Amino acid sequence: MDQNGVFANLIKQLTKLPGVGQKTAQRHAFAILKMFPQEAREIGQAIIDIKERLIFCSKCRNISEVELCLICSDPRRDRTKILVVEEPSTVYAIEKTGEYRGLYHVLLGVISPLDGVSPEDIHIKELIDRLADHEVKEVIVATSPNMDGETTALYLSKTIRPLGVKVTRIALGIPVGIDIEYADEVSLVRSIEGRREL
Ligand SMILES: [Zn+2]
Incomplete structure (x- = not known):
């Protein structure tokens, strides 16, 4: 051939x-x-x-065909919770379970000192901006349970807690060291339910 x-x-x-x-x-x-x-x-x-x-939603950075994605523009979603993920693929996986009714924020990356990725390089500022209207009561950090994911979670906790917003971290069900987008759906749901305060 x-x-x-x-x-x-x-x-x-x-x-x-x-x-x-x-x-x-x-x-x-x-x-x-x-x-x-x-x-x-x-x-x-x-x-x-x-x-x-496809573009990134102007509010949560999830993938979308319109400026404001279907989740951000859905009036039935619980606007007191924002679940923070690294990539749109995790939103997709969690949405498939139908168990989470809050909003999302996609960082499009993680803080990684070794790879030279600092907080300014990912969409953290946009997340902080979203907290300004005081509607959000809880930020749930669902970054991967590896070194960069933990670094990012701690940074978010340190930055957001002083604003009077509760910061929780997903816990049970996600095996340590894996990329969160590869976790199965049952594990994802359990990890959100078992979140703890950061
Ligand atoms: Zn959105």
């Missing part, structure tokens, strides 16, 4: 996805080859759409 041809190129592109090695990519490429042209086009278009049409 032509190693520079279109088929080899599709395999090469697919291996950029997490968990997709050479063999899986080949299987997917052959599956796409068998599809009707319209089906294959829909896959391609869906990929283009998320890159062109």
Whole structure:
């Protein structure tokens, strides 16, 4: 097979996805080859759409198709709680459980002294700004239970507590050292329920 041809190129592109090695990519490429042209086009278009049409919510930095995401603009959400996560993928996982009714704030990163990421580099200031109207009574920190996640949690606690807002940390259910986005949904729900004050 032509190693520079279109088929080899599709395999090469697919291996950029997490968990997709050479063999899986080949299987997917052959599956796409068998599809009707319209089906294959829909896959391609869906990929283009998320890159062109998704933006970050102006309030919580979750992914959204409109300026204010569906969670921030939903009047039924509990506006006294903000759950702080590192990435939109965690919002997605928690929302799938349907158990949390508060709001979110996505930092789009964590404080990492080793990697040179300081508090100003992630969306902490925007979180502090959201507390100004005194509607929020509790900030629940759901960063990963690893070194950077803990550093970020402590920094948030130190910064937010003086403002008179309770800061809690998720606890049970999340294995130590893992990335929170890989936690299963039951563990996520338990960890929110078992949160403790920071
Ligand atoms: Zn939002």
